[in-house]
Each structure stands twice: as C-alpha cells, then as structure tokens.
Amino acid sequence: MPETSRKTTVEQATPAFDMKAGHFTVPTLLIRDDDSDALDEFLANQVAKLPHFFEQAPLVIDLSQYPSEQPLENFPMIVGMIRGHGMIPVGVRGASQEQREHARLLELAVMPRLRNQQGEKSVPAAPKSASPKHRPSLVVEEPVRSGQRIYAEGRDLVLLAGVSSGAEVMADGNIHAYGPVRGRMLAGVRENTQARIFCRDMGAELVAIAGRYRVNEDLPPRHIGRSVQISLQDNALQFASL
C-alpha cells in the first residue's frame, strides 16, 4: 500500500455510503371505499386541521380493510388526489396480490405487513368501526425525554413518569399520564374520536384528539398543573376536572 500523504488521509477516513435501518412514523390512509369524491372531502378536512403536518408528508395507503381483492379502478386517480392535497404517497400496505401489482406499476413501495396479517386480506370483524380488537396498553415507566417520540399503535398509552418539553407521545387509543406532562400529547391519532386523554399534571405544549388540537396558550387556565380529562364532543375538545 503506497504511502499516503497527510492531505488524502482525511478523505479516506469515513466510507462514502452507509445503509442503516431507519424508523419513521408515517400517516396511513385506510381506504374502505373507493368513493373518490368522499375521499377528496376527507383529505381536504384532514389537511385543513393540520396543514403543516401533511405538507410534503409521506403517506402509506392501507388496503387491508378494502372489501375486495381486486385492484381499485380509480387507484391512479386516488394516488394523484393524495398528491394534489400535498402529501406524497410512498407505499401500500395490506394489499392483495393484484393490488400490489397495481401499486408496483405506480411505483409505490409495498410496506411490511402488520404483525397480525398472514399475507391475506384481513376481513374486518365490525366494518366502519374505528377501534381494533383490544391490545394491552403500552406502559412507559421511564421519563420521555425532549426530542423522543412514543407511538402506541392500535392501543392505549400509559405513562408512569413525565413527558418533557419537546417530547411527543401518540396513541391510537387513550393516553393516561400519571407524571407531569410538558410535551405534546396526541390521542386517537387514526381518526379515533372516542379517544380520551387523562392527565394528572397538565402542562402540555399541545394536546390533540383525532387531529383536533389546542396549544398550551389556549388550554383553560383552571386546568393547568392539575388533573384533567380531555375528550372530543361535536368536534371540539372538552376539558373536565378529574
């Protein structure tokens, strides 16, 4: 190996490429019906509620609860519509063989299956129901530090220690927080309007249920620092003392 001068050793120090596993929480659009007008309205509403969240956000299309295994006739239009609302469809999940082929033609990835799917379509036990079958809650015993994110997928979240400012906790179900909360709490993140937040020491930067949110400045002052239950009624967040 020839002697390398001091100048070139710096460039050779680190490899040019690295392949690593990344972990991302990606919004998933569950499609049970191919009514494109209804979908258009639905997407418009979602984006209106959290515009910055959805702008240029990756999106996965979940077909696991679509009643047919046939590819959707207007699938290309649906994909285009999602783009039109500012999101970027990156893949499909829970799709049948034919639907996956269709997705491949549109250059969409096939996302890894959910743990309870066997490679076949899962038929929903109660169609149109927002709550999946009961899964044990995710219990977090350590404080959630600034910059960390926790997502309790398909279940409730129980926090035994605090949530620091700059941290983000999310659940498809309810959130029960026994420690002081100074970060963001988002319950019912996949349009579960029945989700609630139970918090013993409220000081969150932002609270949200099924996408309807309020920032710290707009929280009712009488509940700051105290035990509060937050629920969603008529599309508005309700605060009640616990």
Add this chain to the structure above:
Amino acid sequence: MARIIVVTSGKGGVGKTTTSAAFAMGLAERGHRTVVIDFDVGLRNLDLIMGCERRVVYDFVNVIQGEAGLRQSLIKDKRNPNLFVLPASQTRDKDALTVEGVGKVLDELSEDFDFIVCDSPAGIEKGATMAMYYADDAIVVSNPEVSSVRDSDRMIGILSSKSRRAERGEEPINEYLLVTRYSPERVHKGEMLSLEDVQEILALNLIGVIPESESVLNSSNAGVPVILDESSNAGQAYNDMVDRYLGEELPHRFITLQKKGLLGRLFGG
C-alpha cells in the same frame, strides 16, 4: 479495564471542559491513572484549561489517522504524574473522527489507565455522539436555567439511544447530573431555577452542585484545574463531586443562602 466517563451537556458554555479538567485531576490526585481527551475537534479548549497548550505536538486525530502513536501524543501533566491529556486537533474537523478509530484509541488507553474522561463538545451532532458512544458513565452538566435544562434533557434522551450500550442492549450508561454556576441568592430572588426545579425536570442522580465562583475564570486563565484551588468554593465542590463519584456519600454544600455577617461582607468568599 478502564472506566470511560463522558462529560456532556447539549448546551454550550455550561462548564463541561472546566468539569472534565477538575474531575480528571481529582481522580489523579486520589491515585488513579487518568487520561482526559478533548473531543471538540477544531475548537479545542481542554489544553488551555489544563495549562498544556504550549506542549501540544500531536493530537487525537493524528492518533486515529495513524500519523502518531499514543505515547507521542499524550501530554503528561506537570503537577500530577497520574494524569495525561490527549488534546483535540485544531486544524481538522469532526469528520476526521470515526467510531472504529475512536474505539481503537480507547482500547489502547484502557490497557494503561483506570479512568478515561471524554470532554464532549456542545451540541448533539457527530462530535458529541462520538464522545458518548463508548461511555460507561455520563456526567450531564447543566446550569440552573431553562434552556440549559431542556438541552440536557435532550442529551439524556440521546444517551439512552445512541450509545454502544444502547445499540447492543447492554446495561445502560450510568447517568449523573452536575449542576454548575449555582447561586443560592439568585434562586432566592426567583431569577434562577432551584435544585428542586432542575431535579423535577431531569430526574437524575445529583452528583454535585458547583457554585458560581470567580475562581473558575481565574483558574482557567492560569491553566490550572479549579479543583486545585482549595480556597475556592467551586474547587471544594468539585472535590466533593469526585468523592461522591468514587462512592462516598456527602451532603451538598454551597446550596443554601448564606447570611453574611459584617466580616463576611467585607472579605467576600
């Protein structure tokens, strides 16, 4: 096998280098073979605080790149034969540090030293994550002030996810909190967070409280680790901190408001 300790914070300017120097000197004074490494490539300060800036020939990056051996690069402290300094490069940048390179140097140092103190740069990018990667213990330094505390909190989260122990699922890094620049007067006036406030947010084992003290600046100007200034409160607090690290249980001093008598006000303290 040496114990590797990282001194980190997130926020800049809170006292990491001051602490690294004092802590390393404290361990050496108690008879342990100690080396302190400056990980702040391009913005080195440890050599100034240790008073060896005029004896730097080779640095950490030279060793990683194989341009110099460890023996040639380590600077022996003139006051204590147990203590050595490995300075950072001033002309290179952080990309010169690699995980494997750093690992090899630490392995070699482990053969001869009891303690390896890693002085982390500020921030949460490569320099800081490199300094903490191999750590067994972490001293998280924080001022009793909101932005420093939040940055420390962020850093604690990173310690639990980006260290080698975290990646391998081993026992996590032992974390300690060191509060620096504490002023009971300002806490009393409500200008500064109290220890209780800081503890409530960070929830970490408190290993020491270093009071605000002019001796810190004087020591760094003189190139002497402040722990050697036994007349200063900060120096004494650092001594307590080293003893606590080594297992002694000591009450925290300099945390209550002193009512100064006339003599106290005349002669300062």
